[in-house]
Each structure stands twice: as structure tokens, then as C-alpha cells.
Amino acid sequence: MSSTQSTFKKALRYMCTTHFWGPVSNFGIPVAAVMDLNKDPELISGPMTGSLILYSLVFMRYSLAVTPKNYLLFGCHFVNEVAQLGQGYRWLRYHYDGKEQKAVEAAK
Template identity: 70%
Template sequence: MSNVGTSQAAQKVTSQLFNKSNLKYLFTTHFWGPASNFGIPIAAVMDLKNKTPDTISGPMTTALILYSAVFMRYSLAIKPVNYLLFGCHVVNEVAQLGQGYRYLKYHYIDGNDKQLRA
């Protein structure tokens, strides 16, 4: 492809990405709310590998599972539907369910809850 063809393709992609509608969306809470909220699921996913099961808080994990379930529903109920918020909470729901499984396995299935039984 020649430089002229590459330049025209780049201009076309740029104009589609940076159009008035997309820039308007970029400066709304519909974008920045979920974008800033992604810290929770990112931390939860990283904790799946890095955090030992004995340090997982059962009550907090349960609260985050319920929180994400509620906000998944909320993100689909509002108008306009916020798919970015929905995606954020889907990722968090899956990660928190993984943490919940690790918590239950460690404390109740593997029998590491000797302090709880005594």
C-alpha cells in the first residue's frame, strides 16, 4: 500500500474514532463511572493468583458478589443501557465468585478452619 493509501486509511479510522458522538460519550459519567470502577475487578482478578485463601474475607466477598449482581441488573435497567458498567460488574462477579469458592474450599472443604471449630 502506498503512503497516500495509508494516510487516507489512517484519516478514515481517526475520523470514525474521534467523531462528535464518541467524544461526547467520553466526557460523560456513563463512561467515567465504569472506567474508574474497573479497579475493583482488576484487583479481584489479580487476587485470584496473589492472595492466599486464608486472607480472603468471607463477608466482604459475599458483599461484593451481591453488589456486582445488583449493579449488573441496574446497568441494563437504566436508559440508555450502560454496557461498559455491565461488563465491569460481570468481570467482578466472576472474580468474586472465584474468591468465594477459594474461601469456602479453604475453610470448609479442606478443613483449614480449626480456629472456627474450637
Template identity: 70%
Template sequence: MAAFIKAVNAKIRSNPTVSYFCSTHFWGPASNFGIPIAAVMDTQKSPELISGTMTGALTIYSATFMRYSLAVTPKNYLLFACHFINCGSQLTQGYRWIQYHKWGGREESLKVQAESGLVGAVGRVEMEAKALADKAKGVVDK
């Protein structure tokens, strides 16, 4: 059995492309791509949900591993791309967090919500008043 495994491994390692796809240089970054995909998708969510501490930690983590991916031999460009995307999306999330929590975004959001709620309430009252007026007009016309 050991000879069979050794033969299969030798066959895999003889082809550079197959060898790459069967290595940790490929599968490490490929499995790690879930983090930047989630971070990019999170840019569409409310900035109220962003954790500033976690965003900062993930930015430092990504920057560290971007450096590491170029320090190893051979250079791992797939790992670099994964962490480059993650670092960019975490910086975007960090900007959104600062803008919302420190630069007045929360107050602006609450103001817009209050105004839209007020307009909605006034609109509902107007519609109900119009319906009642139409109903009263129908009763008077009889």
C-alpha cells in the same frame, strides 16, 4: 466566560464518540474497574486472606449493578462488563473461601506444610551429618 464554556460543551456534545468519552457513562465504569482488577489479582493470593463476608457483599453489589446497568437508558454495557467481571471473580473467591474454611482446605494446607517442614528438617540434619562425617574422615585420614 460562560459563553465559551457553553461553546466548548456544544462542540463536545456534537461528536458522539467524544461525547461518550466525556460522560459519566464512560468514566463511572472506567474508574470502577479497579475493583475487578484487584479481585482478579487476589485469586493468586492465599485463600487464608479472603473475607467471606466481604466477598458475599461484593457479589451482591456486582449482581445488583449488572442489573442496573441494563435498566438505565441508554444501556451501559461498559458498566455491565465491569460488574460481570467483578461478580465472576468474587464468586471464584467465594468458592476458594468455602473450599479453604469449610471443605477441609485449611487442614490439607497445614498437613502439606507440616510434611514439607519435616522433610526440610530431615534433609538439613542429613546434610549436617554428612558434613560432619566428611570432616571426621578428613581428620582420621591425617
């Protein structure tokens, strides 16, 4: 058996595990979060964003604690962490920094 066939079999075996499909199916969360970065900040849920920030931190840690390390899971949650932090920043800015602007707009 050649080295290429052996590598292919290892890749195929890996692709048939939850170590692969778990992170792949989970990538919908960070994709949605990145796409939501363009939406109105009024639609952002502060508690949900906070929960997703903690969730991704926990699973980033978990992905490196398991054997073998699951770098695909880490990448998925790293992207989600960055996107959720962006959403959290937008939520904080809208609800706390934007109060003066809201009062001016409401007075018009």
C-alpha cells in the same frame, strides 16, 4: 460534516459523561479481584466477598435498566462477579473443605 467527524464527536461526547467514566474508574475493583485470585485463600474475607457478589449483581441489573443501557458498566460488574465468585469458592474450599488438611498440618 462527514460521517467520520460525526462519529468522532459522538464518541467524544460519550467519553465526557459519567456513563463512561463511572465504569472506567470502577474497573479497579475487578482488576484487583482478578489479581487476588493468586493470593493465599487465608487472606480472603468471606463477608466482604459475599457483599461484592451481591453488589455486582445489583449493578449488572442496574446497568441494563437505565436508558441508554450501559454495557461498559455491565462488563465491569460481570468481570467482578466472576472474580468474586472465584474468590468465594476459594474461601469456602479453604474454610470448609480444607479442615482435614489443616488438622493434619497442625499435628505435624
